[in-house]
Structures are given as structure tokens and as C-alpha cells.
Amino acid sequence: MDIQLKRGLLDVCVLAAIKSKDSYGYQIMKDMKPYLELSESTLYTILKRLETANLLTVRTVEHGGRLRKYYHITGAGLKRIEDFKDEWREILSIYRFVTKGDDGNE
Amino acid sequence: MDIQLKRGLLDVCVLAAIKSKDSYGYQIMKDMKPYLELSESTLYTILKRLETANLLTVRTVEHGGRLRKYYHITGAGLKRIEDFKDEWREILSIYRFVTKGDDGNE
DNA sequence: AGCGAATACTTCGCGATATGATGTATATCG
DNA sequence: CGATATACATCATATCGCGAAGTATTCGCT
Numbered sequence: 001m002d003i004q005l006k007r008g009l010l011d012v013c014v015l016a017a018i019k020s021k022d023s024y025g026y027q028i029m030k031d032m033k034p035y036l037e038l039s040e041s042t043l044y045t046i047l048k049r050l051e052t053a054n055l056l057t058v059r060t061v062e063h064g065g066r067l068r069k070y071y072h073i074t075g076a077g078l079k080r081i082e083d084f085k086d087e088w089r090e091i092l093s094i095y096r097f098v099t100k101g102d103d104g105n106e
Numbered sequence: 107m108d109i110q111l112k113r114g115l116l117d118v119c120v121l122a123a124i125k126s127k128d129s130y131g132y133q134i135m136k137d138m139k140p141y142l143e144l145s146e147s148t149l150y151t152i153l154k155r156l157e158t159a160n161l162l163t164v165r166t167v168e169h170g171g172r173l174r175k176y177y178h179i180t181g182a183g184l185k186r187i188e189d190f191k192d193e194w195r196e197i198l199s200i201y202r203f204v205t206k207g208d209d210g211n212e
Numbered sequence: 213a214g215c216g217a218a219t220a221c222t223t224c225g226c227g228a229t230a231t232g233a234t235g236t237a238t239a240t241c242g
Numbered sequence: 243c244g245a246t247a248t249a250c251a252t253c254a255t256a257t258c259g260c261g262a263a264g265t266a267t268t269c270g271c272t
Contacts, residue, residue, distance in 0.1 A: 001196055002189075003259070004229080005114025009200050010259080016204040026220055035196075035203045042259050044221065049258090066220055066267055081204060083108075088201060090107050090141075094115050095194060097141045098122040098187060109230070110258080116230085132249055148230050150250060155229085171238055172249055219268075229257085239248075 001036070009036060012084045014046050015055060015077050024068045047071060055080055107142070115142060118190045120152050121161060121183050130174045153177060161186055 013036050017028045029043055038046075047069075050056045055077035061068050119142050123134045135149055144152075153175075156162045161183035167174050 001193055002114060004117070005193060005197070007258070008108060008111025008114045009197070011110070012204050013200060016206070020207055024220080026218095035200050039260050040221080041223085041261075044223095045259075064219090064268070068220070084204060087107055087111060091111070091115070091197075094119060094141050098118050098190060100122070101126055113228095113230070130249080132247090145231055146250080147232070147252085150252095151230075154251095170248090173237095174249070213272100215271090217268100217270085220266085222264080224262085224264105226260090228259090231255085232253105234253085235251080237249085240246080242243100242245090 006036065006038075010038060010042070010046055011050065011055075012081060014043070014050065015073055015081055018056065018071050018073050019078070019081065022070045022072045024070050028071070050077070112142065112144075116144060116148070116152055117156065117161075118187060120149070120156065121179060121187055124162065124177050124179050125184070125187065128176045128178045130176050134177070156183070 013032055014028060017023060017031045023031070025040075025043055025047065028047075029038070029040065032038065047056070047058075051058055051071075053076075054074055056074055057072045058069050059072070061070055119138055120134060123129060123137045129137070131146070131149055131153065134153075135144070135146065138144065153162070153164075157164055157177075159182075160180055162180055163178045164175050165178070167176055
């Protein structure tokens, strides 16, 4: 996938990965992989950014001798997802603009 | 619209604006405005970038005492649009991932 | 016991890029 | 004559994905 396009989807995608239940970095990576691949450095950067923006909160848990940081989505995080759904209408209209005039077989 | 998301759509959107007939900066701005707003500096930066990448060619035309640069899409430019259609499937799958578990009323 | 792979998170530097600010220049309209 | 529209260019700034490299522990395999 085009890098630029990816940029617009990463944040919401990470939020979606922790929407239904709290999760941690490594698990989020695996959950997102089928939809959108990203490097570890990117994910942890994003998580930090989302935390700073108060779209999620963090709690550290010891698990099998290793530390895990569990991420929990906030109300603002949920709102960010809702906003994305609104943006989706604009994206659809852009998609139609881009494919305008093409045959209907695609 | 979210800036990051915009980034991924700008290039294809500009290409789409010159797909059916050659056009120039100011006109492209007006054509894109209903779908995606962007500043002039951004547009000319993009046009330069697309030219460097051989996705379009430029010819300068005098028009009413002013110079106009007409942009013409290349085969590679058309291919970029086709590639975007392929990416669209991935985008749809991401959209479903993000909205998964929500009520069907949206 | 030895060792590679998986788990788990961090930091740094690089390149790409959207944008506001600013500049240049001409045409049109009141 | 001044405001607005047309038309394009350049620069500095801030943001961000990612590869590279690092730190540590656990687990399966031989």
C-alpha cells in the first residue's frame, strides 16, 4: 500500500485494534497485520502519540517476567473512530471522482 | 478532512483532475475543491513532484498575456490511478476492520 | 547446556511532504 | 486607481513512517 495513504489510516486502525478490549504493542501488531503492516518502531511511536493526544491510556503490567504496556481507548479515542466514519463519506466521494469516466467493470 | 488521510489521496486526485483532458494549476484547484481542498503551494509542489516521477508532462502556453502550464497525464500516471483502484480493496478491508462490531446503522 | 526464535519495548536519524507566508506579474471590473 | 481574480514559484517549518540498532526475557529444540 502507498505510504502516504497508509499514514491516514494508521491511527484509526490502531485505535480500532484496542477498541473492544485493551491490548499491548506486540498483540496489536499481530492483529493489524492482515489489514495493514507496520514496523515496530512505527507502532510504538503511534502509541506514544495517541497517548499524548489522550486518545488512549496506558498501564504497565508484569507478565511472565516481561513488562507489558496495556493500552485502553478513551472517549476521545472512540470519537476519533466516529470522526473517521464521517470522513469516510468524503473518501467515497473522492473515490468516485478518481474513477469517474471509467467502465463499470471495476 | 484529516491531514494524514488527505496525503494519500492528493496525488491520485490531481492525476484524476487531468485524466480526461489536459488542465493547468488554477483550474485543477477549482475542479478539486468540491472533493478535496488544498493550498496553492501544495498543488504546485505536487505537480512538480508528479512531473519528476513522470506521471505527467508539462507544456507552457501563453494565454491572455499570462503563462499557463498545461499538464498532461502519462501512461505511468494512468497506471497510478489503476494502482489506486487495487489499493481501494485494501482500504475497504481496513474500513471494515475499523467499524467492526458497530451497529449496522452506519 | 547451548542457541536461535519469539516476545516486548525504546531511541535515533533520515527522507518525504503539506502548508503558511511571501513574492512576482498581468487582466478585469467598478 | 484599487480590489479581485488569474497564475505560478520558493522557503522554512512541523509532522511522521521506518530502518537500524539496542536491551531483556522466555521457550522450544537438539
